[in-house]
Every structure is written in structure tokens, then in C-alpha cells.
Amino acid sequence: MAGWKRNPWTFAAALAAAFLFSLLAAWSPAGRAVDLAAYDALLRLNPPAPGPPQSSAVILAIDEASLQAVGGILELRRPLAQALATLAQHEPAAVAVDIVLSEARTPEENAPLEQALEQLPRVTLAANLRTDASGWEKPLPELQQAVSVLGHVHAEPDADGVCRRILLSKAAGRERLWALAFEAYRLASGAPALVETGDAVQLGSVEIPIPAPERPELLIRFAPNDAPIEILPLARVLDDPASAAVVRDRVVFVGVRVLGGLDRYLMTPYSYGEPMPGVEINANVYQTLARGDFLTLARPTTSVLLALAFAAAIGFVFYRLSGRTALWTGFGLLALAHLAPAAAFRTSVVLPAAETLFPAWGAFAVASALHYLVLRGRLDDAEAQRTRYQRAVHYVTHEMRTPLTAIQGSSELISRYSLPEEKQRAIGDLIHKESQRLARMVDMFLSVERLSSGQLELHRESVAPDTLLAECIERIRPVADRKRIEIRQISANAPAIWGDRDFLEYACYNLISNAVKYSPAQTAITVRAWPEKGHVLVSVEDQGYGMDASDLKKIFQKFYRAKTAKQSGEQGTGIGLAIVEEIVVQHGGSIAVESEVGRGSRFTLTLPSAQAPASSSLGGAQSERA
Known part of the structure; x- marks a missing residue:
């Protein structure tokens, strides 16, 4: 039962098998679900620190009340132009229009909007990926000419339908566009030079980490529910132009906040069952960029090596220690494994929870099971030894009766009666013979016990x-x-x-x-x-x-x-x-x-x-x- 204690390679092989199996489980869909759930929890537990006012965005929201006030979605362009002209008077840092203005309208409808866009020195319009992914659905040409740059609003939720990241750039057909929020951040920063490296996008003095050049993703640090992004309804700006003063030196995102309207609603780690409009997601992307609060994914080798370290440590504990000491030390290492993703997150590193926890639990389960079997075996051996010696005492006690009876009877004869010398000598010889027999009997039984246990x-x-x-x-x-x-x-x-x-x-x-x-x-x-x-x-x-x-x-x-x-x-x-x-x-x-x-x-x-x-x-x- 305790063979693995004598042969550490057997124990190591069992741990290695558990580690590999657990690692494969961590890479499975179930493990991925654990990673995402842990990430969402850590994101909510570690909200971004408040930044300067310039780093917080404002959403010019086209909500239901605003649509009713302007006569519906088809009558939106004239009021939108009026609101943008009002914003221009208050000098925002940049404006990002999160509406794909691709539908043709009469010149009378487009002209005011074109003029309003030209009044804004730093403005970007949205382009969306076509359904067949063959290219981009862009604003009307005359509107494009009035703006500095286009930005894509394409979103790719994770497998569970939750939006946690955004592609900083996306290629469709022969054209590659940067994200709308990224372009807004670049315009607000004075349009510094952009340099792409293997693991980062350098924008002026700001380095934005990305997991891979072919997939430049940015993990979004969403604003917590108790500190939401400021909302400025379109109807309020139209009724009270002075209310637009809050946009001074801040980036404004213009978009629809009506469920089922022009914008797409997506679930986020903060949704709690209620989806978030795309314009608000893009505003959160901008705030992540503006505050420089970037999350980086741990390298695959780092997470695997950390998992291996926890598994090896747990195995070592159960191999070297015993009983409650091993158990509580193992639980302590498990607790550290659970805390590792949280500790890494506080340093802005996302450590996959499943890759750390699954191998740690796998090693704990296997090592503790083997440890239990060893302890159970030792207990059984001790119980068997105790039983064996109890039976030995019983046997020796029984077998000793015959020689002891002879010795007792002979000694009584000598003490009670006056016997001839020859008879006394014969009785003495009998006592000596029976005592030797008794000693041999005890020695023989103990020798057989030692022989059966391999000690003789x-x-x-x-x-x-x-x-x-x-x-x-x-x-x-x-x-x-x-x-x-x-x-x-x-x-x-x-x-x-x-x-x-x-x-x-x-x-x-x-x-x-x-x-x-x-x-x-x-x-x-x-x-x-x-x-x-x-x-x-x-x-x-x-x-x-x-x-x-x-x-x-x-x-x-x-x-x-x-x-x-x-x-x-x-x-x-x-x-x-x-x-x-x-x-x-x-x-x-x-x-x-x-x-x-x-x-x-x-x-x-x-x-x-x-x-x-x-x-x-x-x-x-x-x-x-x-």
C-alpha cells in the first residue's frame, strides 16, 4: 500500500497524469467557462480608479424621449446636425458618431449634418462590417469628406455572448479600420504617431498591450454601476443648449440608446441580465484607453508553469508530510491557488483561473487519495499487528499450560513430600526439561511471527x-x-x-x-x-x-x-x-x-x-x- 512512499517515481507518475488531465480539462469549454466567470467576478471586484475629468466620456444619447421629440428615427438627421453644432460651440476634445450614416437622404437633410460635422475639428464616424464580411458599410461620401477619419464598430462577443474585449483594428476586404473609440482617443490626444509592435500598439508615449499582432484585442475596463458614464439626452441639448457645457475638453460619443433601435445591444460583465448599448461599450473602450488602465493576458507558459508549481508543491507536501499537517498544508496551497488569479489581476494581469485551479485540485485529489490509502494501510497494518499479538498471547498462554502444569506439580511434590534423592533428581530434570520446552515454545512462536512478517x-x-x-x-x-x-x-x-x-x-x-x-x-x-x-x-x-x-x-x-x-x-x-x-x-x-x-x-x-x-x-x- 505504501509502495509509492518507497518509490517516488510511482507517486510522480500519478501526479503527472493528474496534472495533464486537469490541464486538458482547463482548456475545455467547461474550463473556458470557469475562466470567463472568474474574469467577470474579478473585473467587478476591481473597478478602475477614477481618472481626471478629461478621461471620462460623455454620451449624447438618442433615447426614446429624444426620438419622440424629433419625430422618429427617420427624422433624426436635422436634429442631430443641430445638436452637433451646439457641441461644437463648447469645444469637446473629440466627437465619435456611433451611427452608420449610410442611408441616402435628400440634400436638404444631409447638408445641415455635413456643415455641423465640418464645424467639429476632431470627429470620427462609424463604419460597420457588412453581413458577408466582404467590406465595410460606410457613411455617405459627402459625410465622409467632412470628418477626419472613420472607425469600425464591429463587436465579437465571447462564446457565452458577453462582450469583454474589442478589436483595436479590423480588416475587411482590402481595407483595415481602427476601432471608433481608438480613433476618438487618437484625435483627442492630438493624433500622435502610431507604431505597431509584436505585443503592443504604440500611440505617442502610450503603449497599449495586445495578445498578438494578428488579433490586436483590448480588454475593456467597464465603468462600475455606481459610477456610470455621464448621459446627455439629445432632447435636453435641443431644448437647453447650455446643458452641452459638460462636454468641454471631453470626448463625446453620439449613439442610439433604444433597445431594438439602430444600435446593437450586448451583454457585458456588468449587465446583470440587461444588455448594454454599443455606444456605451465604445465609451467604456475610450475611458480604458484614456486612463491607461490596461489588462494584459498572462503568457501561456507562465500560467502553465504556475499551475505546475502548485501541483508539484501539493504533491511534495503529501509526499513529505503526513496526517493533518499534510492535509492543512495542502488546503493552504489550494487557497493560494484560488488567490493567485486575484493577486495577478490587482497587477493588471489576467491569469486564467481554470489553468491554475484545475491542476491544483487535481494534484490535491490524487495526492490526498494516495496519502489516505497509505494512512489506511498503516492503520490496517497496526490493527493487524495488534490482533496478531493478542492472538499470540492467547496462543502462548494456552500452550504454556502443559509445561507449567508439569512444573507446578513437580515443584509441589518436592515441597510437600520428603522424596528420595533419586526421585528428587528425576523431578528436577523434569522441571528443567519442561522449562526448556516452555522457552523453546515461546521462542518458536515469536520466531514464526517474525518470519511471517519478513523480519526473520x-x-x-x-x-x-x-x-x-x-x-x-x-x-x-x-x-x-x-x-x-x-x-x-x-x-x-x-x-x-x-x-x-x-x-x-x-x-x-x-x-x-x-x-x-x-x-x-x-x-x-x-x-x-x-x-x-x-x-x-x-x-x-x-x-x-x-x-x-x-x-x-x-x-x-x-x-x-x-x-x-x-x-x-x-x-x-x-x-x-x-x-x-x-x-x-x-x-x-x-x-x-x-x-x-x-x-x-x-x-x-x-x-x-x-x-x-x-x-x-x-x-x-x-x-x-x-
Whole structure:
């Protein structure tokens, strides 16, 4: 479970996969939607600082009241000419007419408008992209001659229909026009020289950043709703010419503010469900230019490297730290990732939110999941170890009863009775023998536990199976004699076993003692060892109670006891065969069992021969359970 802790490359590969997947998600339409939503929120949270009065525009609005006052849209040119003439008297910095005056009218209608335009020293008219994008729809030639320059009013909203930027220049057919607001700003600035570089448009001393030469976009810093652009209705100027005094030294945008009228309404980050007229959008573009409050897009490499840094930092935290420290530190890095776009925005840099947040969350999810699995694995290991030692104590306590009983009984005999010296010596030998047996029992069990956990290696040597079995039989013979059970050892000149003598003795003794314990009186047990295909096979066959098929599937599980064993009345813990299996497996061998209820059982060990030593590595062949 904790393999990745030992192999950092595994952990790094998982993080890399999460990073790439998250980055692809950030570049998807869903990620783009997150970017746009975050941009809108940051734009509203960071409104542009108020500039000098000259940097704020005025909108000469042709609203519904004005249209009603002049007799409708078709009667607009004469009143418009009158209003422009009034503006000229108050010396505006520049005038931008956001109406495409392309429809033919009578000379009587056009002449006043032409004269009014000529009175304005700095004026620009709007041109719009044709429907088929083949060229520009321009004002009438006579009106063009009266103005300094034309500016386009083409808008390209984002995929969600919201207008956030404007093209500073746009080519259609063979003609390229600059934006109406840009031309108004240039006229108001005294028409300085214009120089285009790879990442900026230089206008005099002002450098306007653009993302690419082929797409010179400007992100619009819209005026907040609590500080809107000043609106001057056309009807008010016509009724009260003195009201036009507010336009002095300021740029005036003339346009229709009637939904469904001549102008196009678009959604903006400040719309809140209500679209904004094009003339107001262009006025916001001008104010962005006049205040020099430019937003620049972070370079793609910058955003990717920042995302990589957050992902790597989160991965490092979960790799090096643990528990709550890792979790809270990871949350802290996530918080920084969320704050990064806001911090960048305050420096006028637009950092794509999805490219920062998605990889950070992806790294957090993967790293924390792996971290949880490691902690879960450690907890499971600790719980298993605790359970194992609880069972070990239970087993040792049970198995210690026999030698302790012998020691206790013998010591009572010595203390209560005056025994002959020879009898005392015999009892002393018995106490010494049983205490040694008790010590070996504890050492053996602890050794098996360490062996199964990989903390102990086998001390292999050549072990004669016949001799080993004979010693085990002699140890259990007194018990067998009391039950009048005959133990027969069949010798087949088996070669030596390549193994650990102490462990092998424990395994063989356990099988033989179980055969004696779970066999009725006046039966026989057959023990033999023989060579087969480079291995040594050891079998213990009894005529005992036997087991059914369901017991055979579980007989090697720790603390499992067969139904017939429980019914026999014999005491047991059910751990002996599990230890035998562990010993055999660690020797690179296997154990098999055949049994039938009422007819007995036969256990067969397959062990490596000393003539062909097996590998001493742990985790050998698995047991074969019949």
C-alpha cells in the first residue's frame, strides 16, 4: 500500500497524469467557462480608479424621449446636425458618431449634418462590417469628406455572448479600420504617431498591450454601476443648449440608446441580465484607453508553469508530510491557488483561473487519495499487528499450560513430600526439561511471527527427515501410549531436507501431536518420508475423526477449528496448522490435506531436498488444500 512512499517515481507518475488531465480539462469549454466567470467576478471586484475629468466620456444619447421629440428615427438627421453644432460651440476634445450614416437622404437633410460635422475639428464616424464580411458599410461620401477619419464598430462577443474585449483594428476586404473609440482617443490626444509592435500598439508615449499582432484585442475596463458614464439626452441639448457645457475638453460619443433601435445591444460583465448599448461599450473602450488602465493576458507558459508549481508543491507536501499537517498544508496551497488569479489581476494581469485551479485540485485529489490509502494501510497494518499479538498471547498462554502444569506439580511434590534423592533428581530434570520446552515454545512462536512478517530469515541446513520424525514421535509417545495409539514410522531412505531444523521440528511435531489428539483410542498413526521429483515428502496419516469438505477449505486459517475437533472435547486454539503452513511456505514448499469424516486425515508436506537447495527468499509456493 505504501509502495509509492518507497518509490517516488510511482507517486510522480500519478501526479503527472493528474496534472495533464486537469490541464486538458482547463482548456475545455467547461474550463473556458470557469475562466470567463472568474474574469467577470474579478473585473467587478476591481473597478478602475477614477481618472481626471478629461478621461471620462460623455454620451449624447438618442433615447426614446429624444426620438419622440424629433419625430422618429427617420427624422433624426436635422436634429442631430443641430445638436452637433451646439457641441461644437463648447469645444469637446473629440466627437465619435456611433451611427452608420449610410442611408441616402435628400440634400436638404444631409447638408445641415455635413456643415455641423465640418464645424467639429476632431470627429470620427462609424463604419460597420457588412453581413458577408466582404467590406465595410460606410457613411455617405459627402459625410465622409467632412470628418477626419472613420472607425469600425464591429463587436465579437465571447462564446457565452458577453462582450469583454474589442478589436483595436479590423480588416475587411482590402481595407483595415481602427476601432471608433481608438480613433476618438487618437484625435483627442492630438493624433500622435502610431507604431505597431509584436505585443503592443504604440500611440505617442502610450503603449497599449495586445495578445498578438494578428488579433490586436483590448480588454475593456467597464465603468462600475455606481459610477456610470455621464448621459446627455439629445432632447435636453435641443431644448437647453447650455446643458452641452459638460462636454468641454471631453470626448463625446453620439449613439442610439433604444433597445431594438439602430444600435446593437450586448451583454457585458456588468449587465446583470440587461444588455448594454454599443455606444456605451465604445465609451467604456475610450475611458480604458484614456486612463491607461490596461489588462494584459498572462503568457501561456507562465500560467502553465504556475499551475505546475502548485501541483508539484501539493504533491511534495503529501509526499513529505503526513496526517493533518499534510492535509492543512495542502488546503493552504489550494487557497493560494484560488488567490493567485486575484493577486495577478490587482497587477493588471489576467491569469486564467481554470489553468491554475484545475491542476491544483487535481494534484490535491490524487495526492490526498494516495496519502489516505497509505494512512489506511498503516492503520490496517497496526490493527493487524495488534490482533496478531493478542492472538499470540492467547496462543502462548494456552500452550504454556502443559509445561507449567508439569512444573507446578513437580515443584509441589518436592515441597510437600520428603522424596528420595533419586526421585528428587528425576523431578528436577523434569522441571528443567519442561522449562526448556516452555522457552523453546515461546521462542518458536515469536520466531514464526517474525518470519511471517519478513523480519526473520531461515537458517537452512541439511536435516535428516527420519531422525527428525523419530525425535518428534518419542516426544509424543507417552501421550499416544495412554490412548493405546500405535505410531508407525516407515523409512524410505529419504534424502536430507534443506531447511531450518527448529521450524521443521515444530511443523512435524504439530502434525503428529494433532493426529494423536484427534484420534480415538486403539488406532494407528503412520508417519513416513520419501523422495519425489527433487523434493522430500513427509506425511502423517491417522485414523481419527476426519473433516468434511467445508472444514478442509478453512483448516489452515488462524484460530479455525474443524467441527469434529470441537466435538471431540479436546482443547485447542486453532493456530497450530496456520503456523505449520507458514513454516512450509517460507521454506518454498507446500502442504496438502486429504480427509474423510470418520475415517481419518492425511497431511503431506512437500519440502526442498538438500540435494537441490531451494531459494531462501520468503514467499514461496502456496499451500495446496484438498
